[in-house]
Amino acid sequence: MSSQSDRVDLPPEVAAALEEQRGNSGCPPPDLLQAADAGVVPPEVGERVSAHLKTCLNCKTLLDSVAILDEAPLEMEQRDRIWRRIQAGSVEKASPKRRWTAWLRVMLGPWPSAGFAVALLAIALGVGLLRQRGQTPVRPVSERPPEVATSAPVLPLEKAPVVLPPVAFLVWRGAEDENPWKPLQAALKPYESGDYSEAERRLQDVAAKYPRVAEAWFYLGVTRLLLNSNDGARDDLEKARGIVGPLSNEAGWYLAIANQRTGRIPEARRLLQELCTAPDRSSKACRGLDALTPAK
């Protein structure tokens, strides 16, 4: 309910009239209203809400207005948050222990001794095969679970805005296939619209063709971080940082994130220390350094 300090100022008579509206409305809670409209509540509740909607203009207005507002696209932060939950959920459900015990129950079911013997045989065969191959079987790409970060994220990852040097916008006087800026700008379009898989593919091509353009490696590295391909991101950002230019410091920040995510904490700290103590001191690097430094 509203607190006094939270109330928007109204003339007293208007406030009183609105207060009375609220008390007498009989309107269902907004979430219940929407759910009833969507048909996911018990039938008796749905019928009551339908009857109410026939006479309540406020509820009709609310349903119509909220339907328009809820069409807004998801923010990147929200998409990332949901993705992290999916990763956590998929790992939890696929726990090897649960798979193993479920399998044993099936085998030991109606024929305990035979089932047990088969289980032992299968274990022996499986272990033998694994030792022979020297590696765990590789499932097809489409069946691989999403990669789970080896370290819990500590440094905040924000999508780097697209900023290209002024030369990218000048008329190119050389041979067209030597112009890196047009293909780079085209590759950054899916990056800007959030289609990171496509952005990764295109930026990889640009970086391979124009290896001395720091921006290509930089945005490829950031894209890979957003896709949680942290090892690949690390390589790209090291290349970006190795090309002297205006992106060196930003590349250093994102490289610190990649190092932290791949468990290279001392390297992450070293980079953050460098950025924090540089002449153009990076406050986010200083905060990151505090976050990574263990409390004494």
Place this chain on the structure above:
Amino acid sequence: MSHEFESVYRTHVDAVFRYALRLVGNRELAEDITSEAFVELFHHWSEVELDRLPGWLLTVARNRALDYWRKTASERRYAECAEEPVTSQPALDFESWIAREPSLKPVHRTCLILHFVHGMTRTEVGERLGLSEVKVKGHLQYAVQLLRKAWQSARTGAKA
């Protein structure tokens, strides 16, 4: 990493989230349902044909929402919203004004109704709509300015 799964996620997450939000009216819960739908997809990845998406995901989301409302005492919640006869006759018909005032956008109407009719705080309104409290305050202030003018016109008209 499974690029294909990630690509499917990025293609359909907006639609699934919007649908879940419509079903439960709460952003945090809608995020939970959305992530559960994709986890289910992940575990049935080899069985689901991609051209059945996003329908398959929306069905999972709907089933989760049905479970949620079954467990929530929705009948009791609705019963708590008592309906009593209106005693006063204000000069301005608020319901009609909110619904028909052309200077109001959906965001203003929603903020007005959630704040004044349902008694939600600015923070709660912001959480529901995915807006900051400052933005909600701005929308409410704009709407209240219009409401004040309409109220004054209605009173002047009523007195005449």
